[in-house]
Amino acid sequence: MKIGAHVSTSGGLHTAFDRAKAIGAECVQFFESAPQQWGTARIDDAGVAQFRETMAASGLAPAFIHGKYLMNLASADAKIFKTSASTLRSSLNLAGRLGVRGVIFHTGSHKGLGLEAVFDQICEAATQVLAETPDDTWMIFENSAGQGGTIGSKFADLGQILKRIDNSRAKVCIDTCHAFAAGYDLSSSEGVAAAMRELDGEIGAANVAAVHCNDSKAPLGAGRDLHENIGEGHIGRAGFEAIAAHPVFADVPFLLEVPGYKIDGAGKGPDKPNIDLMKEIRDGVAAPAAKPTRRR
Ligand SMILES: [Zn+2]
Ligand SMILES: [Zn+2]
Numbered sequence: 001m002k003i004g005a006h007v008s009t010s011g012g013l014h015t016a017f018d019r020a021k022a023i024g025a026e027c028v029q030f031f032e033s034a035p036q037q038w039g040t041a042r043i044d045d046a047g048v049a050q051f052r053e054t055m056a057a058s059g060l061a062p063a064f065i066h067g068k069y070l071m072n073l074a075s076a077d078a079k080i081f082k083t084s085a086s087t088l089r090s091s092l093n094l095a096g097r098l099g100v101r102g103v104i105f106h107t108g109s110h111k112g113l114g115l116e117a118v119f120d121q122i123c124e125a126a127t128q129v130l131a132e133t134p135d136d137t138w139m140i141f142e143n144s145a146g147q148g149g150t151i152g153s154k155f156a157d158l159g160q161i162l163k164r165i166d167n168s169r170a171k172v173c174i175d176t177c178h179a180f181a182a183g184y185d186l187s188s189s190e191g192v193a194a195a196m197r198e199l200d201g202e203i204g205a206a207n208v209a210a211v212h213c214n215d216s217k218a219p220l221g222a223g224r225d226l227h228e229n230i231g232e233g234h235i236g237r238a239g240f241e242a243i244a245a246h247p248v249f250a251d252v253p254f255l256l257e258v259p260g261y262k263i264d265g266a267g268k269g270p271d272k273p274n275i276d277l278m279k280e281i282r283d284g285v286a287a288p289a290a291k292p293t294r295r296r
Contacts, residue, residue, distance in 0.1 A: 002254065003025065003254050003256070003275055004027030004256070005023060008030070013276045023270065023275055027254075032065050035068050048125070061140035066190055068229075071088060072084050073122045074108040075109075076118075082110070090130045092288075095137045096137050102140050102209065102225055104209075104212075106142055106144060107150075118151075119160070122151070127167070130169055139171070140171045143158060143178050145225040146182045146223045153182035160205060170207075172209065173210040174211050175211075179227070179248075182223065189245070190273055200248065213258075213278060214257050214258055215234070228258065244281050244282045
């Protein structure tokens with residue numbers, strides 16, 4: 001289980017790796033460009049070569065692109081829907097050029113219509129995009145907190161989408177904060193075990209491509225997407241110990257998207273203290289063979 005983070009790419013996509021290393025990340029996620037605006041990153045072949053060299057030299061892997069927040073494959077607005085599908089396609093094409101594992105994205109919102117009303121539209125668009133993008137990239141659907149009709153708050157919803165698409169490149173990313181806010185009690189080992197049984201039954205553990213590792217400011221089932229630093233929210237340290245110890249996640253990259261500790265008034269995103277804490281949790285629960293005389 002690698003522990004990594006979402007980092008800025010200010011100054012060029014290749015700068016993600018130095019920033020990730022500086023905070024001790026072992027894997028990385030980034031936006032290709034401003035996530036609140038349409039338009040994909042323009043990067044020429046020299047830039048791609050520089051990115052690939054920097055990535056290889058850093059030893060950090062895997063890397064992921066986080067898709068645009070504006071994308072909504074469930075939109076009833078034809079223009080937004082088309083732009084969403086073409087943006088997902090260009091992001092996956094970019095992932096192929098850069099040699100990163102894939103694109104993690106929010107499916108979108110049905111805005112109250114219900115998943116059934118938009119299910120065909122989502123699955124057909126995803127299938128089409130998969131047909132037009134590189135075979136070695138993954139299209140990774142992220143679970144939601146369920147706010148405002150966002151798709152994927154229930155593992156069964158994501159599982160249905162994956163089954164219908166029926167393509168081994170379609171995967172999921174589980175955001176721990178979103179899952180908790182959607183009612184999966186990840187704050188205890190019993191809760192984690194129950195949630196993972198459901199996840200394995202509905203989605204299949206092998207389809208989990210990444211975890212967004214975030215504590216939750218909002219309580220269980222609040223349906224609100226509010227990330228908190230590891231151990232400072234309602235999931236808490238015990239919850240992350242249970243998550244790190246669960247076999248479903250043994251080989252899954254963890255990416256922190258936490259606010260960061262407040263040093264000069266405001267947190268600046270995932271930082272070394274959060275990563276160090278998550279590594280300490282991982283190493284404490286997941287390496288019994290290396291520490292046979294460990295005492296508690
Ligand atoms: Zn996300
Ligand atoms: Zn979130």
